[in-house]
Amino acid sequence: MSSLDRVPGDHNIYxxxxxxxxxxxxxxxANITxxxxxxxxxxxxELFDPFHHMQIEVDDVEDENLLVHWPSTNKFIQEGLDGGxxxxxxxxxxxxxxxxxxxxFLLQKHRIMPQEALDLLRQARPICEPNEGFMHQLQLFHEMNTPDDVESSPVYQRWMYMREVEMSRxxxxxxxxxKIRFEDEHTQSIDKARFEMKCRKCRRPLATSQFLEQHSKSTLEDKKIEKTGNPSLADCAHYFVDPLSWMRHELEQGKVEGRLECPKCRTNVGKYAWQGMQCSCGTWVVPGISLSRSRIDEVKARATAPGLGIRRPPGLQDSQTERNATIAVKLNL
Known part of the structure; x- marks a missing residue:
């Protein structure tokens, strides 16, 4: 197609x-520069004389990383518009x-949703249809608030980690x-934890609710509330969790699957399979890193962060503001 379609709006983009x-x-x-x-x-x-030209070499395939280029393409587009x-x-x-x-560019400029921007674009060019991989990346770009540096975003880093897992699988x-991303080393605060999971034998804290993988259609809030007053995945035999630093010794051995032992009492508390595993609820989880409900006690999280048993980022100290925030979260449980 040889048409030159102007994007709706007050910017001169085609x-x-x-x-x-x-x-x-x-x-x-069109005064294109x-x-x-x-x-x-x-x-x-010669096709681009006398224009300012930029080329991003990517293929139209779903696993292509186009997201990493958007800060530079947005800057290039804005420079053209600023130049008149x-x-x-x-x-x-x-x-x-x-x-x-x-x-x-529209997401960053107008703070709208990806589908809204696509609908707007289709007003000028109806054939516009980014592949599913690009649409997912646009959603991620929106979730991370369209930063000028996507590579430092935890959302981007986790996405890249999951790509690595999928390639390995x-x-x-x-x-x-x-390449393994231990989530408790990347989380800036654990005050949002609503409950913690402890080894049933020695009571050593192993994980908090914020590191749970929401693997089923139902959310924690939709599940049965047990006597602890905390939402629980009552229909599942396992808690699926992110990789955590106490698992490092086992997960870095290069094995495709194995068992997880409590770092204190060495009791078998779970298992992992990088290729994924099926939960008792029927959902397939990739990667599958699970703690067995029969070996774990779920209890209400303590008010102060150090008691959760998850390693805090270096240099992060308690403060009165932090303690107040923790209490506020606890009261909202």
Whole structure:
């Protein structure tokens, strides 16, 4: 397709396919000064004279990491607009890669939802349809508040970790030790924990509710409330949790699956399988890192963070403000 479609709004942004580059008259009429190419292809540089040109070499496949490029593409688009000119964003057909990139700019500029931005874009170019992988990345970009540095975002880091797990699983291997993300080392505060899980034999705290994997359709709030007053996954035989630092010795051995022992009394408290495992509720969880409900006691979390038994980030000290926040959370249980 050779059409040059203007994105609705008060910004001078256009979207199209690569054949639109031949329409020099349309470019001149639209006062286009910047061209952003979002495709992996050798391009004739003469096509881009006298424009400012940027190329992002990506394929239109669902596992392509386009998210990491959006801070730089957003900056390029904004520079073109600030200069008083127009910006043309294209891929091969003006359908998926370019559409996702324009949507990423709209998310940052207008603080709207990905679907809202896509609906807006389709008013000008109905064929716009980012692939499912790009739409998921747009949702992540929105959740992390469209930062200028996505790589430092915990949301991005966790997404990359899950990609590593999936790649390892596809190869029938465990993730490399340096790729495993231990969530309690990346969480800035544990004050939101509503309950903790302790070894039934020695009472050593093993995890808190904030590290639970919500693996079923029902949320914790929708589940049966037991006598402790805490929501519980009553239909499941296991608690599925994130990798935690006390599991490091076992998880970094490179085994695809194995058992988890309480670090204090060495009782078998769970198991793991990087390729995933099926819960008793029928849900398949990847990766499967589980604590057995028959070996765990669920109790209300203590008011002060150190009592939760999860290692606090270095340098994070108690303060009166922190203690007050903890009490407030406890009262809302």
């Amino acid at each position: 979207i199209g396919g690569m054949f639109s580059l031949r329409r020099k008259d349309a470019f001149q009429k 910047h061209v952003l190419s979002v495709l992996r292809m050798g391009l004739d540089r 000119g127009g910006v043309f964003v294209h891929c091969a057909m003006g359908k998926s890669r370019s559409a996702a990139t324009v949507i990423a 596809a190869c029938g291997q465990a993730p490399d030790a340096d």
